[in-house]
Every structure is written in C-alpha cells, then in structure tokens.
Amino acid sequence: MNSSTFLPPLPEGAERSVVVGRSPGFHLKPPPAPAALRDVITSDAQLFETIHMGSVDVDAKRWRLQVDGLVRRPFSIDLDGLRRLPSVSITAFHECFGSPLVPADDNLWRVGNVRWTGVPLAVLLEHAQLETGATHVWSDGLDSGEFGGRKMNRYRKDLPISKALSHEVLVAYEMNGAPLTRERGGPVRLVVPGWFGTNMTKWLCRLSVQGRRANSPFTTVWYNRDSEHEGKVIRGPVWAVEPNSMITHPAPGDTISADDVKVKGWAWSNNGISSLALSTDGAATWQLAKVRPRREFEWQQFAATLPLPRSPGPVSIIARARDADGSIQPLSGTRNAAHSVQIDRLLPGSKTA
Template identity: 45%
Template sequence: MTRTGMHMLKKGFSFQGPAEGVHALKSWITPEDDLFLVTHMGFVEIDSDHWHLDIDGLVGNPTSLCLSDLQAMPQREFMSFHECAGSPLAPTLAKRRIGNVVWKGVPLSLVLERAKISKQASFIWTSGLEWGEYAGVEEPYQKDLPIEKALAEEVLLALEINGRPLTPERGGPVRLVVPGWYGTNSVKWVGSITAANRRASGAYTTRFYNDPTPSGVKAVWSVAPESVIVSPSPDDLLLADVPTKIWGWAWGDREISTVEVSVDGGGSWQKATVGPREDRSWQRFELPWAPASGHHFLLCRCTNEHGEGQPPSAARNAVHSVQVQVGV
C-alpha cells in the first residue's frame, strides 16, 4: 500500500555490509557503518508528517497513531544482537550478517493495550509500507508474531538505533524490533498492525522463512545459537610462539553458556572464556593462543543454556571457520 509522502529510494533486493565481514565487528556496540543493510523490495523514504500507524482486527478500540502520538508514549532502551536470517531461497547457507545495537522505542504491548486487544487474538500481524517485487512475489511485506512474543517487554516500535533517529535505510521513522528473533521479523517502515486469531497468510510467512523439520515446517523466529571468530582474520600477520588470543562473539535467543575453539580443524576443542550478556546482546569469548608456524584452520562452536548447539554445516548457524597463516 502506498501513502502520501512516500517514495522509493532504491528498488529491488539490496544488501550492504562491511567488506571484512565479521572481522570488522570489533566493537561491543556495532557502529551503523558496520551494521548490515538488507531489503527485499527496496528502501522507502517516508515523510514523518504523513506517517501513521493503524491498529485494527481483534481490538476493542481500533486506533491510528501519528509519529507525535508514539513519541509521547513511554519509551525504553534495549540492547540486542541483530541478525539477518539469510536468503529464504537458500535457508541452509550461513550468511553471518550480525551486529549488536541499542534500540529505543515504545513497547508494542503499550500500543496493543491502547487498542484494547481482544483475548481472542493469538497472533499479531505487522505490515511494512514498502512495495515492489521479490522472487516473483508482489505483495506487502507482512510478518506475524505469536501473542506471547508480541506482548513481551523487549518487543518495540523503535524510533532510534544507537541513540540516533532511524534513517529511511534502517526502516525509519518507525520499525518493529523483535529482540532474540531473526531480523526478518523486525518489520521496517511499519504502517499497520492487525490482531488476529490465526497466522498471516502472505508469502513472507507461508512461502518464505519457514524451515522443514522432521516434525513439520517451523517458522524462522527464535535465533539459534551461533558464534563467529572476529580475530584473528586471514589477513592478520601472526608470528610463531608469540602469545595472542582468538576471540569473537556468540549469541542466540537463549543465553550462551559455552564456547569451544579448535585450532586444528576440529580435531580437538578447547573451552574459551565467555562473557556476560546485557538484555539480549551478544557475548564475547576468547582463548589465549601461542601458535606454531604454518597453516591453521580455526573453528568455533557454542552451546546455549538449554544444551542446543551449532551444526557443523548446512545451516544458517553452521560452525564458523577461519584459515590463518603463522610465520616464523
């Protein structure tokens, strides 16, 4: 749906990210310049004076909020990793598009409360205002959340990222943010919210972003445990027997309890130290290392508090590896 005061900045699928990939992610809080940008149909620029959010469906008080209405409501900050689920056309290919940021906005629960959401509602549908075509589909970008997640305190209608207003490229002036879940659920340029008693029926919840499992199709919602090695990178100059450290980030919807590192291509594993997390931030891990000269194949894998880990391959959260050369 198009509205007054909107135009497309760029049409079609787009991806931007740091050239060094995860090796650029050296900061606890990821600067916007190092945070990936992905869009299915294009970037939308919306005149803030014309933006409004419609809340309808199974509600007792259908509501429309303008930007000043939302800005006047209580807001909160929440730190969270932010990860792209990767291409829905290749769901087993690990893309490792990740960052850690601080969002600020209005809890979605407060907006649903104002609209007097019905007890019959079991899902919340959120629609973005972009338009165009993706993989042969031309329809609004609409996602859904189970009501339990929609009412969770961390789910926000975000107005800011890292202390700055959301730009059009980041989904501004307002986007949904669902910490702990893959970025596909954090709808950009949000324009409408519908309370319903069933899942949304559009392509982005039925055709795309569903994974096959032995027990049936599973929605791409909660982020599985994952870790990456930030340092060393393949370009680093390492010297034999000179103490260094292998370090990186681990994250998931559930807190990470253990990270293991291998320096011999998976032949043996050593436990790294794992730092705490704040809200749903990523966690830093590190392992001291005094490498011998030659070629080394480094890997990392993590396990969350429920004992769930990373598969070795063929998954969006597959084990990360880095090849390095150590000089004499």
C-alpha cells in the same frame, strides 16, 4: 498516559498516503568481514542492509500507525504521540537469515549489535485491549513491489501474542541514539530482539491483532524451514535465532610467531550463549573460552588464549557456541555453521620467506 496521544482509526488504506517516494527493487549491503566487527556496538555504516522490495520515503509529519483487528479499542497514533509514550532502549544483536530463495546451508555472518529505542509493543496492545481469540499480531510495512517473482502491495509478517507481549519487543524510532533512516525502515519499524531480522517490519504502518498467522508470501511461502521431531518433519517459521558465533581476532592470514594466540569474537542466540569452545586441531579437542554474560539481547564476547601446535604451518581455529538450552552450532552444512579462521604458525625466532 495522555489519552490524546491515541487518535481515531484511519480510513481503510489511508496509511499508505504518507509514501512520498520509492526506490524499487531488492537491495543488499553486506557487512564487512568478521575481523572488522570488533566494536561492541555496530555503527550504521558497518551494519548490513537487506531490503526485499525497495526502500520507501515516508512523510514523518503525516505518518500514523494503525492498531486494529481483534481489539476493543482500535486506534492510530502519530510520531509525536509515539514519542510521548514511555520509551525503552535495548541492546540486541541484529541478524539476517539470508535469502529465502536459496538453501540455508552456508553461514553468512550477516549480523551486528545495535541499541534500539522505542515504545514496547505491549504498551500499545494494552491500550487496544485484546479480544478473546487473539493469537497473532500482523505487522505491515509501507514497502511494496516484486520479490521472488511475486508482486505484493505490502510487506507483512506476524508474531505470536506471547512474543508480542514480551517486554523486549519495540515499536522503534531510533537506532544507536539517532532517528531511523529511510534505509533502516524509518520513521518507525518493529524490533523483535532474539529473532531474525525478517520479522522486524520496516516502514511500519499497521499492527493488526488476528486469530491466525498472516496471509503473506513472507510467512506462507518464504522464511519457513523444516525440522524433525519424533520422526516427523515439521515445517515452522523462521523466528528465533539459533546459536551462532564468529571470530574477530586473529584475522584470516595473520602470522603468529608466539607459542599461543589470543582469540576473541562474538556469540549470540535467542536465549543467550552459555559456553563457547575453540579448537586448533580440526575439532579433535576443544578448549572453553570465557564468555561474557548477557544482560539484554546483545551479542556476547568470548576470549581465550590457545596454545599453538609446535610445528610451523597453517592452523585453523574453529569456534563453536552452545546456547542456554544446550543446542550446539553444527560444524558445517547449515546457516549457523561454526566459524573457522586460518592463520600461519611461525616458530619463534623464524623469519618469513
């Protein structure tokens, strides 16, 4: 590894001088309906966009990433230097948790599947040489502004050291083989496969190793949720993605005149999907689908042929995923509630009205 790739640390606050333009305000571009997401790799045009405080126009030629905190060798690195380091490409689902300002009780299916390219975060942390007491890596973005009634000078998230050092976490500069656009957080963003998009800081400018969680509204106020363990309510961060799925075929409202229907879709979670079940009778009985094994962190295709009821009329198909740890999608009431698609069952030989 060429030592000249790594530059001296930046003066305090100097990293923000590379911002040459802003488009302030919250921005959301929702994805198309699940039936339109049938390709293994989601194109940039079909991938959702969530921007909390507005997008940032960065001068890529002057951009540098600062690495500091509880490290023996703080440094900065420019985009050319980052590209000279050994790169890794990984395919991973990319899912938005949803707004932290509203209850997480509906499934948004705000998700896609993309291929990221960049440098493993572990490579940068290895060069920096972690000091004793390091527990988290804070990631700062160049975006600033107002969200949820609070004004902030930067977007800040954190990762526990165990996740930061895992092979899949990238300091990424490409998506689907193309340089990251402004809307995707370019020139460089953090990518944390298996975790929600809120942890993948866009317009990345600083990584600071610390001995505690980050002091940001995006970690202390928002993107936390409660869970119950041994009778106690525990509040924890929105990190790993729970099992989720969606049906891409048939589409809602399709008319099926055969005795059975071919069902396809995608399923995903942080630790992979072990099985997926389908029902056509209101969850009274279930049939297992064939699920494609996961190689990296990509979403997994499922497929099955389901017999249809003998009587004509509407039929609701429900998909429900189980992950490698045995967790199952709830049927309703949560952000990862099971997906259902209603089709019209037409008896063979019948004609539509």
